[in-house]
Amino acid sequence: MTTTLYTAAGSVGLASHIALEEINDTGKLDYDLVLLDMQNNEHRGSNYKAINPKARVPSLIVNETVLTETPAMLVYLAQIAPESSLVLPDDPMQFALIQSFNSYLCSTVHIAHAHKYRGNRWVDDEAALAALTANVPKTMTDCCISLEEHFIEGPWVMGNTFSICDPYLFSIAAWLESNGVDMDQFQKIKNHQEIMLTRNSVKSAMQQLQSG
Amino acid sequence: MTTTLYTAAGSVGLASHIALEEINDTGKLDYDLVLLDMQNNEHRGSNYKAINPKARVPSLIVNETVLTETPAMLVYLAQIAPESSLVLPDDPMQFALIQSFNSYLCSTVHIAHAHKYRGNRWVDDEAALAALTANVPKTMTDCCISLEEHFIEGPWVMGNTFSICDPYLFSIAAWLESNGVDMDQFQKIKNHQEIMLTRNSVKSAMQQLQSG
Numbered sequence: 001m002t003t004t005l006y007t008a009a010g011s012v013g014l015a016s017h018i019a020l021e022e023i024n025d026t027g028k029l030d031y032d033l034v035l036l037d038m039q040n041n042e043h044r045g046s047n048y049k050a051i052n053p054k055a056r057v058p059s060l061i062v063n064e065t066v067l068t069e070t071p072a073m074l075v076y077l078a079q080i081a082p083e084s085s086l087v088l089p090d091d092p093m094q095f096a097l098i099q100s101f102n103s104y105l106c107s108t109v110h111i112a113h114a115h116k117y118r119g120n121r122w123v124d125d126e127a128a129l130a131a132l133t134a135n136v137p138k139t140m141t142d143c144c145i146s147l148e149e150h151f152i153e154g155p156w157v158m159g160n161t162f163s164i165c166d167p168y169l170f171s172i173a174a175w176l177e178s179n180g181v182d183m184d185q186f187q188k189i190k191n192h193q194e195i196m197l198t199r200n201s202v203k204s205a206m207q208q209l210q211s212g
Numbered sequence: 213m214t215t216t217l218y219t220a221a222g223s224v225g226l227a228s229h230i231a232l233e234e235i236n237d238t239g240k241l242d243y244d245l246v247l248l249d250m251q252n253n254e255h256r257g258s259n260y261k262a263i264n265p266k267a268r269v270p271s272l273i274v275n276e277t278v279l280t281e282t283p284a285m286l287v288y289l290a291q292i293a294p295e296s297s298l299v300l301p302d303d304p305m306q307f308a309l310i311q312s313f314n315s316y317l318c319s320t321v322h323i324a325h326a327h328k329y330r331g332n333r334w335v336d337d338e339a340a341l342a343a344l345t346a347n348v349p350k351t352m353t354d355c356c357i358s359l360e361e362h363f364i365e366g367p368w369v370m371g372n373t374f375s376i377c378d379p380y381l382f383s384i385a386a387w388l389e390s391n392g393v394d395m396d397q398f399q400k401i402k403n404h405q406e407i408m409l410t411r412n413s414v415k416s417a418m419q420q421l422q423s424g
Contacts (some may be wrong), residue, residue: 112333
């Protein structure tokens with residue numbers, strides 16, 4: 001089996017990258033890492049669009065199959081490595097609550113963030129784009145309030161057990177400060193960042209991005 | 213076990229509603245249906261927010277547990293009813309491709325649609341809201357091109373086998389005409405709507421919404 005992750009520094013691809021490194025802690029999965037230069041729009045070039053026509057990162061290529069969308073990739077990685085820290089609960093509702101958290105990150109929190117610099121997905125008008133960007137500190141703060149009050153158990157997202165929610169939250173939380181969120185309001189998220197930074201998987205992934 | 217679906221006519225709750233009716237074809241799951249009046253903002257009222265603080269539909273309540281987010285709900289329903297048409301593939305990658313499709317619907321296609329009337333999730337400015345609304349025919353047409361060219365196998369989303377992707381696509385496709393999409397360009401989606409309308413689950417769900 002050949003496995004390749006296409007990702008980019010600063011992207012949500014960090015979630016799947018950390019998940020791959022969590023698996024590597026058990027020595028079970030070799031994979032190739034391809035870092036795209038998003039500043040130079042490499043993800044929008046014809047080479048990459050032949051792989052992923054959505055022109056977004058990340059993509060996970062397993063043999064000839066292309067898998068996209070972070071929530072799907074995280075569950076896939078957990079399922080192929082049940083001996084790793086990513087292991088999923090057998091109980092359908094416990095699994096569903098993990099999926100629900102990750103779905104909220106992808107369809108609400110990440111989307112709120114995307115309105116900062118990617119507003120042209122939805123509108124061309126310059127004034128409208130500026131209005132979308134200006135509102136991001138408010139919408140991302142609202143997302144953090146929702147996450148802290150209702151969804152993050154602490155210290156890990158699901159409580160005392162690490163899960164595939166944690167790399168995903170960590171990847172998105174990395175944007176909060178530059179999104180204008182006052183992190184001092186959000187102690188659970190700050191603590192989560194701190195404990196994630198102690199993990200070998202996170203250290204490895206971040207070193208690979210820096211040297212890439 | 214008590215199961216209750218909170219949904220509303222015209223909402224993406226239709227996907228989980230159809231899934232529940234698919235299960236009911238095998239006679240295995242009684243559930244209660246609660247229809248909210250979104251025109252009168254019932255989903256934003258304190259009664260419903262005590263159930264689902266996101267103030268969105270749908271919510272699935274199983275005993276005391278509240279489950280939100282359509283991709284998570286569909287997989288949960290499939291897992292508790294493996295004898296139904298919703299049955300998931302055992303192969304992790306085949307399951308991942310189903311999840312990837314549904315994640316794309318929730319984080320890209322549904323979000324493009326939401327910019328028509330729900331732009332105030334991201335901006336308050338009236339001119340910006342009007343610009344977002346005006347662009348919806350273009351963004352939804354782009355989504356349909358992507359779905360037809362790359363992701364819908366036909367006749368069902370995954371090819372010859374019905375899956376949890378189908379109720380979800382059907383629910384979102386119901387919005388396309390009013391979103392200003394020229395449906396004559398999208399034969400796979402039109403065919404999909406037609407075969408979905410022949411299913412008992414779809415007929416039952418739509419009757420319940422009309423009489424609700």
